[in-house]
Amino acid sequence: MTDLHTITLVVNGRRHTLAVEARRTLADTIRDGCGLTGTHIGCEHGVCGACTVLVDGEPMRACLMFAVQADGSAITTVEGLGSRAALHPLQRAFMANHALQCGFCTPGFLMLAAGVLAKEPDIDDDALREALSSNLCRCTGYAAIFKAVRAAADAMAKKKVR
């Protein structure tokens, strides 16, 4: 019925060659095609940010992109951010600061923050708040998320200095 396109995605360092319809979103492809369900879908409208992943280092809303547009790209999802044995400073900070309750928005916030901090490691509070305002969380009331990202940014900065 619909034409399939063969694409290659490098997700968390692993190559996936997939045949997808042109209309299939990157979010669905990561979840169903690559079997990585940590990337969540909260609105499919580009508003909530639950689906945020890094595409060639840039935080992107995977529900707004078609998989074919990401052909050849390197993608990092929450599964590739850190492992249970070696958590990323952001993951540590989210736990330590109680920045998650149900955890549904968490992968999106983690990836958004990872992208923001990679580009602007010494981002100030106002700019950070502004950047994090693009994702929605319904459980935490945000205060703890802000605190966690701030703490992670500081921890990452300290590590670099040493």
Added chain:
Amino acid sequence: MARARTPQIGGRFERIEDPPLVTGRGRFAADISFPHQLHVRIVRSAHAHGIIRAIDKAAALAHPGVFALWTADDIPEVPPIDFREGRIERLEAYRQPVLARGRVRYVGEPIAAVFADDAYVAEDAAELVMVDIEELPPILDACDPPGEWEPGRSTEPGVLTQGYGDMDEALAAADQVIELDLQIGRHSGVPMETRGAIARYDAATDTLELYGAAKIPHRNRDALARTFGRAPSSVQLYEGHTGGGFGIRGELYPEDLLVSAAAMRFERPVKWIEDRHEHLMTANQSRQQRHRAKIAVKADGTILGIDDEFFHDQGAYPRTHAMRVVDMTLGILPGPYRVPAYRVAGHYRLTNKTPAATYRSPGRYESSFVRERLVDAVADRLGLDRLAVRRKNLISAAEMPYLRPLIVLGEDAEFDSGDYHGLLDRALEHIGWDALQADLRRRREAGEAVGAGIAIFVEKSGAGPADGARVSVDSTGAVEVVTGGASIGQGFETAMAQICADALGVDYKRVRVVHGQTDRIAYGIGAHASRATVMTGNATHIAALAVRRKALEVAAELLQAPIEALDVVDGEVVRTDRPAGGSIALGAIAASLHPNAKTLGAREPGLAADGWHRTEHLACPYGIHIAVVGVDRETGAVTVEKFLIAYDVGRAVNPMMVEGQIVGGFMQGLGGALYEEFVYDERGQPQSVTFADYLMPTMSEAPEIEIILREDCPSPRNPLGIKGAGEAGINSVGAVIASAIDVAIGMPGAVTQLPVSPQRLKAIFDRGR
């Protein structure tokens, strides 16, 4: 030195549920798939009210990849959705069919279901289903006189009343009677995870399995069993991770019944994942009420009585909660004040909007708005201080326990314990109330529109009647707590692990907590109405103590020591009377209790025990909200400068999690106070069906919030002294923001409707001119 145990209750411990969630290893509904599964897409009504004349299925059925298509006629055996409590006579005829039969009553109502191999294909095919509907005029205002629901049946299935004292006499004796017309907007929980249901029928064992369950899996198991005429033991529900509950997630909806019926009929797994657009027009909405409330007072501000009539906009059908929100509103409205006479009537009315049910702090967010607006009005009208009127009427600590002749969720409205004045003083001192007032006055004189408000509330939690838990230790010393509770993101597992660990004498990280699995435990209360920590927590405590007792008995024998000289410390039984002298690990004790172990003797095998907590009383936490707001007179925008929440939780199992609940609840309350509203146009078309129209607060709207968490009055109604925490943050946010805005704009009593959107505020300014 003998080893001492580390307390496991009361610490700001990291949560045991976090590691999988921060690494993308959670298992939410959409993450569950089975081989050979079908995807279902629901065809929904595009009209608010109408008669279904014809449904043309042909084009959809011909679409490649489509497996089946159902309308109401295809599932005559599936009855309408039951109430939680089972049969309710007067609502019976109003129940929602799983697929519309003959008539549609709200935009989004399920009409047909398309089953296909792929979710995209199911969606394509659903668009090919042609539904011919003859439109009828919709009923959109619950305050209009009741209309016809169907021939011979009114849109008002019932009016609930409660009351006590002599209201007429109170009105006659009053120096002042103040009447207000108050409205609370339609908003809801809107969890970040949409709903989802995956059903599987295992023909080999004749078992129906439902995944994506939440909140009350055991009750829903029983309801599904009743619905399909099956033995409850042949229906199993499984709760995975849940992306937010807030009262609305986890109730049985049409889609849950549909996938279940289809899985049995087709003998294939059937998966349904809701999209956000569907969610915003079909998941339970809440709150919308209009009150015409009178308060009778003496000239000194003493309350003589409250007389209230209100209209509850239920939407198109009663859902699983039946009339619960109206009932709650009646039972709790007088709140923390002495109200000698009370009369209330709640009209439960059906309209052509999305059906409504409970949302975090149901009936309390609404009634607190009404009560606190009334009290503000008393002060304003009599020229008294708003705070002084509150102080005068607050129930005192000496009056506890305070029994009010009302019924709340089937239980007596008895406030178990509390020191409302004490908490109020603490809150005022913390925020520096007098200096704050002086400062705000100065700023107002300089032209700013700023003001502070205060609201006081009593919550209810821990309604019974009973819940159980089973605690067991295996031969490696790992501990498992099996509960019938539910985890909806609130930290249930960590709380139970802490309670169990504390009673047993292990580190809480050694404890694994099972929740929401109907095949692991026969009964379960779930997670609703701030019950989980109180009920399941106390059951866990009791079970863990029994396990500890058993371990000590066995250890006393194995170590040849008097039982009084033994304690469990970090998972080992040790002697407390001397520094050394043998110890034995809980795992070894468990091994010695294996059915095959020689050491078992006449004992029951296994290091395990059940615990039950029973109660007929509520545990009633209470709190104070103080808000400082600024208003932009040009745009009508409201900024919350500061927000203080003082709350007595009785005993905090994990203060970090309690504070998390409070801040999160507050933010939802703020949404309902200023931004969130489900709006319908004059034809009943929902206008708030994307996140661009239904505005939830983001980090930019998050004000600085301070919390005073107290444990002054532990509940005497349960062994741990716990009171619920889930609804503390949200309860009075609407009330207190309204109060503060009044002051800021210098128009006492101006705010009578939530949310206070910029448009509404500008209308208030215009009226004031």
